[in-house]
Amino acid sequence: MTSQGRTMADWRRRTVSNGSIDLAVFELGDESNPTVVLVHGWPDTHHLWTHVAPAIAAAGYHVAAYDTRGYGETSAPDGDAPYRLADVATDLFAVADAVSPDAPVHVVAHDWGSVQTWEAVTTPGAEKRIKSFVSVSGPNLDYLSEWARKNLARPTPANLAKAFSQLGSSAYTGFFQAPVLPNLFWRAAGRPGLWREFLHRIEGTPKDNVVLGDTFTADTISGLRYYRANIRQKLADPEPRPTKVPVLEIVNERDVALRPTIYDYTHTHAENLWRRNSSTGHWLPYTNPDYLVATALDFIDSLEGRSGNRPATLDRARVLSTPGKLTGKLAVITGAGSGIGRETAYALAERGCEIVIADLDFDSAEATAINCKALGAQAHSYDLDVSDVAAFNAFAATVAAKHGVADIVVNNAGVGLGGSALAATDEQLDRVLAINLRGVMTGCRAFGRQMVERGIGGNIINIASAAAFTPQKGLGIYAASKAGVLLFSESLRAELAEHRIGVTAICPGIVNTNIVSNTPLAGFDDDAVEQEHRDRLDSFYQRRNFGPEKVARDIVAALEANKAVAPVTPEAKLGYRVYRFTPWLARLMARGDILR
Template sequence: MADWHRFNVTGDGVELAAFSYGTPGESTPDKPVVLLVHGWPDSHHLWDLVAPQLAEHYRVYAYDTRGFGESDRPEEVAAYRLDTLATDMFAVLRAVNPDGKTHIVAHDWGSVQAWETVTTDGADDAIASFTSVSGPNLDFLGEWAQGKLAKPTPGNVGQALSQVASSAYTAFFQVPVVSDAFFRTFGSDKAWSEFLHLIEGTPRENAQFGPTLRDDMVNGLKLYRANIRGKLARPNPRPTRVPVLEVVNDHDIALRPAIYQRTHTHAENLWRKRSTTGHWLPYTNPDYLAATATEFIESVENGSSSKPNSIDRAHVTGPAGELIGKLAVITGAGSGIGRETAYALAELGAEVVLADIDLDAAKDTATECKGKGVLATAYKLDVSNTKSYAKFAEKVRDNHGVADIVVNNAGIALAGSALAATDEQVDRLFAINLRGVVSGSREFGRQMVERGAGGHIVNLASAAAFTPSRDLGLYSASKAGVLMFSESLRAELAEHKIGVTAICPGIVHTNITANTQFAGAADEAATRAKVDGFYAKRNFTPDRVAADIVAAIRKNKAVVPVTPEAEFGYRVYRFFPWASRIGARQKLAN
């Protein structure tokens, strides 16, 4: 167990067990104060792995909320109403920091209680900031649900039903005798540890609970019975001026990200960070949570953080795009698919880092992205230079944070006879198209794994990867390598909740066709013009590929053939490979 030191605080008619982290008297008095608040079915031991990291910078306290751990356990359900719990929290705040403002980091029902507290009169005088993890404001949630059902469009109904399904367990928790008996029977440390490991991969050694877990499970059900039905049926949303960071977990078993859509209408100073993490973040990803909370607290205390862009991009000023707070890196972003993908991700609120061998072109893309209200930075990058790529990835991490989305788009084309191509042409093709993708995936993939909060890597392959052609043999080989590498990397990174997608466009008109070299062509310029003209008439534009890239990220797709001919070719190669081989004999420029 962590180095906690107990003292008592009198709440609203109950004795609360409060704890300071570390040896009393050793903390520097002028350090900011942080209060950690647990949820169901936890106690202050939820924070055993987070508190030591926060204690490097702050004076850290926690307490067992009423009914949990070492605190008093009132019998009546009404004693667990949120207004009473907010009174308890104010009492603890006065005890740990009577003359200043305290930063709150809260999880699950602790976060629900903290929302009640920050929307109560007097919060501005006692609370410096609130980091909310996996616990909504129930009044906001009730308002959101009623709004969705009042306008029963397919999208609204779908979001509401998704949340109802995720929260179905709360109906069971409302049945006193049955649910109490269930947790009396199955509420052991080992069973709960295995449950957390099963649903979100929580390391078993991280799930260390206090000795009162079984009793906390049963008694804590009163939180649901005292608050859920009343708050959802008669919501009373109130505003707050306290700076709030919502940590949204895409793989939260209980809460869907959509329920946070309207928080900005009541929280005047709101930030949001979203990642492919699960509900019990303090157990499963304590390092990520500690770093996120520290960065936010630092930004509130000092007006900026050591990684200013990370928090700046998470600031919510209106209806939030689904990628607000995320960082996307796109190579080959100066034109074509890369540029349109940057625009699409910026529209959804992502900060974009744009790399291209043509820096001026990347800057032009960045200017357009900034016009969409997001942070955008351009860098010069030759993806074929492995050492330069590694330095670029380090610079991105140092200046912007760890990328959430990486789009390895940079590429070139080489057509014509494989036998006629020069060694220089072949080496350059594979260095850019395949080695560049491998470098980007490896460099940023390592950072994502180390952070432990998931992510997504998109690699641009091509329909040529599964459509053999006598005139595209070398290009097809480079893109087939991208496809198989992406499939394999997807398997490797799945346990880290990092998705990998191979995008396989067919005939898309970009400037690549106008710059394609045709090995062995008698009149290369004429051949290039003819092929480019055909692509132009096809008129499948890069923005349509970008839309498929965004959809692939949303749905974590493995392989995405984009154009109709790509989808057709993908199926032909899988089921009728002999037909692909016959088609491969046709000349590209005929």
């Protein structure tokens, strides 16, 4: 819905009084249904929820959105004092009592709406009136002050970087608290057309999605009183209080104002906390309303016992310890029954991901899943032949239906082939290309389509090889398959960039896994001679002693940094540079025979 006329016409308006404050409340849906209260922030009004409220109402809820004090059709008392959080939090309780007198309400709040809802849910006894809280881009200011103090009390480079990064992102709040100038600025700049253009440029928000009220310019100025009344006081004298209300934090990783790390300590105060991280921006209700609705309903429905056959996604979002960047993500890994795939599953499990493990050998996949569970992760095992395109596509559909859309996909399954390219059989060539190249392409396409449709980004990791850029006599077919993975990954990265989906090619060198012991060598008529050469090569890899756990560590680092190409092992890093800057040397070195 992008037309204000079409969506606003269905609202039912009422006025709720809280002392001298008259609150304009707008409702949708059957009042006998559980109630969801929507609370906006700066510089919005209830219009912020134009694309959210109808969808929540259609899901069987009574929805109430209100203009907070100082905005829209609600009272705007003079001065800054009436806008202190302790006072505006009482407005939320007044609305809740009016629209749902007999049952506690669910709250979804954004920006300063979320800030004031944090004040409400940390009020003693709040759980009697508020059943749940979905927080979007609005921290608890007491917790934020605590976070800043902890980082500055231990001024390590990492902690200082976090503190100064957030300081830079929120520098505008200092200007907003200055006298006179911000009012003059917004009197000139607070125009609906300029605001729509700003949101479009800063995070790609469709201009037609931004629905603003007639009071927008006045609201931008009036809302500055929230900054003046609260920020300095809360940062100077924080009082972090606990809450028993179940809370879902939606953390937008591309938020221009708030860095994800500021939420690190929420779990120490919120007894029941869930967290969703996504590659989204600050104005989620305008830019990705469908994602916000789906995520909020997942949470609210679970508390109402309405989840039905929906994929169980909330369990992995539960926060029990300090969250990381990958906490609550769903990771799918092929070829995870052994080697690099298995160690990557362990590394992601330790970082709070739910793991889907696929392997041609189901027993080995199950063993990996059992070990992931021992690390505290949810894990599921599947048998999968990645060379079977139909089976791979069916697997991707099953994952989405049972576990949700994957946030991370690691296309790791692969096989080796050594020996003469001319001597290799057609069957050997077809098998290598079907698994190493076509299998990767199938995985990228099947899961990539799901990520694009969901619209909140993701990451695809493709395991290539240093052979992709290190030509070697005796590895031509294998190297060609991995070179295809590398170039496909870089091309796909460009294609998916607009969807905030990162694609990374991992290029390991000599790694001690079981792939060598299972690698056929073309050109040997005598099985014993072939085995002798294979054993010699395997022995060399074992002496090299670069284990798959080290590759997994680098995979996680590349994932978190969203690298395009990540050579792994010293020889891979050297080979990458040699091939880029002195390709003639790489071609000369390729004449050496690795099988002798």
